[in-house]
Amino acid sequence: MREVAVIGIGMVHFGELWEKSLRTIWAEAALAALADAGLDTVDLITVGCMSPGLFTGQEHLASLLADEIGLAGVPATRVESACASGGLAVRAGLAEVAAGLADVVLVTGVEKMTDVDGGDATFALGTAADQEWEGFHGITFPGLYAMLARVHMARYGTTIEQLAAVAVKNHANGFLNPNAQYRMRVTIEEVLNATLVADPLRLLDCSPITDGAAALILTTVEKARALKPGQPVVRVTGSGLATDTITLANRADLAELGAVRRAGERAYAMAGKKPSDLHVVEVHDCFTIAEIMATEALGLFPPGQGGPAVEQGMTAIGGRIPVNPSGGLKSKGHPVGATGVAQVVEIVSQLRGEAGKRQVQGARVGLAQNMGGSGGSSVVHILEVE
């Protein structure tokens, strides 16, 4: 297996981008990553996108987007695992470079979510749940995660103040991120007094509906050294992918994200790392409870200790293990197919020491964890800088 490096990153300012189409925001991110790498073509394009069919009426997306930046003819593939589609795009690019099937891959994620009305967006997102066992009966994602939160609270004593602390931390981080959708600080009181969405989750416990795109350039470590002589190489050393039942009804344990644990174990094993080796982490905080459960599933904290850890500031920038310095899905925004790629963009920025006011000092090993649905799939990548 060939070693793989990241030599370019790009993303757009996440938000409600009414004035731009899916292809426009994708092209902006892709061209930014190409420019960052100093390249004008690639061997392969991977596109993570959850549901361009339901959100924009367009499938066959990878070919369409290749053409959009003048690369019609170049091999291109779309991958999907609901909100973990971006992570899968990274994995697909990694596999092609590792195998020697491609030397340089443009890895991208994109979602245009605001061009449909609210009900249609809720329906489209709901297709990440089991339609026959969940969606058909009327439940949507806030309700699914509210059930996970209730089980976690009952099992471990996790509090609504601890959930709120995730939102407060991530908005504080996102306030420092020029690309974040909601650059505003919030207080514990504001979170606790926000509109109730699905008890115990309130509006500020939920990630928003977002348009966005992000991109990376992957190549071999040898080619990275040749293209950027004298610069430290950021390598992708671990990759783990796992699934779980997508319906909660069949889940072995609702207090644990099994797919995240398994994907993490696979990534740690491949990289030869353990949780205590990490300096910076991005996790999939689609709801505040998701961040707490993800940090536990990844072994950053023992089961039940994710809530106290965030409350004690252990996951803040400057804390024991900073989580979501980008602002996370909560503040940066959650264009579902783009999220997994944007997480890796943040980790690369951190490992390069280019994260500005949200820089985690001395970050040399980072992890990005992306998740589909209510934990039905997860993709974890570990990156290291020399």
Next chain:
Amino acid sequence: MREVAVIGIGMVHFGELWEKSLRTIWAEAALAALADAGLDTVDLITVGCMSPGLFTGQEHLASLLADEIGLAGVPATRVESACASGGLAVRAGLAEVAAGLADVVLVTGVEKMTDVDGGDATFALGTAADQEWEGFHGITFPGLYAMLARVHMARYGTTIEQLAAVAVKNHANGFLNPNAQYRMRVTIEEVLNATLVADPLRLLDCSPITDGAAALILTTVEKARALKPGQPVVRVTGSGLATDTITLANRADLAELGAVRRAGERAYAMAGKKPSDLHVVEVHDCFTIAEIMATEALGLFPPGQGGPAVEQGMTAIGGRIPVNPSGGLKSKGHPVGATGVAQVVEIVSQLRGEAGKRQVQGARVGLAQNMGGSGGSSVVHILEVE
């Protein structure tokens, strides 16, 4: 790069499977492939499916399907490139095994197309075209391929009798295939007198709407020998992927399928083969003109000679180079996401000498060509038996 072999195949009888859901037909094909390989689990599942969101209201499909056969937890990924999604699933599995990221992969393709009404199916299929440049203006796929046919007829003198000869041959082959949707022979006169759909294409020039699923098990050549000692190993020796503009308006030449040519060139180069080395070929005959153009793009015949070749019987079973012995999309049916996997299932059957009445004698090298939209993407695989 590790060498990759196929050790199991399975598919369902294609058709209008009103009594079965997407997950049911997928599970039948997947379990058949696992049984054929003598395995009960795998390291990874890949799923090719064009639009489960629009056809069935369900995304996050790979996790859902892993759970359906008791493999929740196993890594699983969906890939999409419109009607070339199945070919992409083969490619994704190949890359993972070649890279050493997985040892045994269940590669699958599936589409459930008949659970929506006709207009919704036409809309869903139309998302494989460029929505802004094509779909929005009302054109659907028969019209797009009719334009390609008209250009080919004007450039090369291709006749409607030659188009009809493709349908006659493929229905004759499909009549011999127990898994084909339309097991009926047709005559040139019947094709020429069928209802006009989009001039010059008539009903019998078009592939049908189909429910279906197909599956393969990929592993390393070493593991294939260990699992099936004494049996000849079917290897995947070439893989090529390419795109083109998905809108015809921007296509360099409407008389050539550029993505097919490029994907073919890449697959031939990887396998070290040329067109004359092939013994059996499956091409993407979504319309009769598509088969003629694909055989030319793959170098089986010079440009403009694909029509005369089929008319002269050169592509029949027993002819110089048999094309679509399975019956092709035309007779076997075209469940879009399943098609690319089913093509490889046919080639493996042929190379194993297990194709029954449609067996191509002495077939040792085969090629499968899958295509998205009106040629906006294509995936080509070359397989060989020792």
